[in-house]
Amino acid sequence: MKINISKSYYIYIVALISILMLSLGDSFFNFVLSFDENILLFLDNNQYPNLLNAMKFISFIGSSAFLVPAISITVVLLIFRKKYREILMIISASLGSLGINSLLKNIIKRERPVEFFKAIETSYSFPSGHAMVAASLSFTIAYILTKNKSQASKKKAYIIASIYTVLMSFSRLYLGVHYPIDVIFGIFYGITLFILIRDLFLKF
Numbered sequence: 001m002k003i004n005i006s007k008s009y010y011i012y013i014v015a016l017i018s019i020l021m022l023s024l025g026d027s028f029f030n031f032v033l034s035f036d037e038n039i040l041l042f043l044d045n046n047q048y049p050n051l052l053n054a055m056k057f058i059s060f061i062g063s064s065a066f067l068v069p070a071i072s073i074t075v076v077l078l079i080f081r082k083k084y085r086e087i088l089m090i091i092s093a094s095l096g097s098l099g100i101n102s103l104l105k106n107i108i109k110r111e112r113p114v115e116f117f118k119a120i121e122t123s124y125s126f127p128s129g130h131a132m133v134a135a136s137l138s139f140t141i142a143y144i145l146t147k148n149k150s151q152a153s154k155k156k157a158y159i160i161a162s163i164y165t166v167l168m169s170f171s172r173l174y175l176g177v178h179y180p181i182d183v184i185f186g187i188f189y190g191i192t193l194f195i196l197i198r199d200l201f202l203k204f
Helices: 005-023 027-044 049-061 064-080 084-108 129-146 151-174 180-203
Strands: none
Touching (some): 005 084, 005 180, 027 151, 027 180, 049 064, 049 151, 084 129, 084 180, 129 151, 129 180
16 A cells, blocks of 8 residues: 655654754754763763774764665665665665755754764764664665565564664764764654655655
């Protein structure tokens, strides 16, 4: 049964309103700054070498250096299997997420928490690209793998996608390269993009 795209209109509206509000000024970020900094301070005071190395590895998995070749290999394999719809969905989730994220960063222009850095980053902070791509891509892949499977299989796939997204987001906080609000909104925008992609491909 096809899903009418209008059924998800509310999440698109919330996403667009939040982008508009955040682009108009720093009031929101000033309001949540204490919350942001307290969490980063707690993580900064609880650094463990093994955990730090693990978070660096997880963060690397979410970087372009890893994702570009991984997605390219996946696309080639899908071409051989003639899964053209799935290819378009994965490309939309990955490149779409990167493009929208870059646009939002340059509109909102929130500076990163450089005093907490455990890694080098040069772009703006909001929203987290790692969190956004992780959410949109992992949920899209979960959908593709289980669209004709049982509800139990779908539940397991989405749980794995959720765990992956949370771990990726936490790695960015533990490395001190993002504020908590950056990753929270990154996840939200990523899931919104996934829902949009899902609805569009079901509709057309």
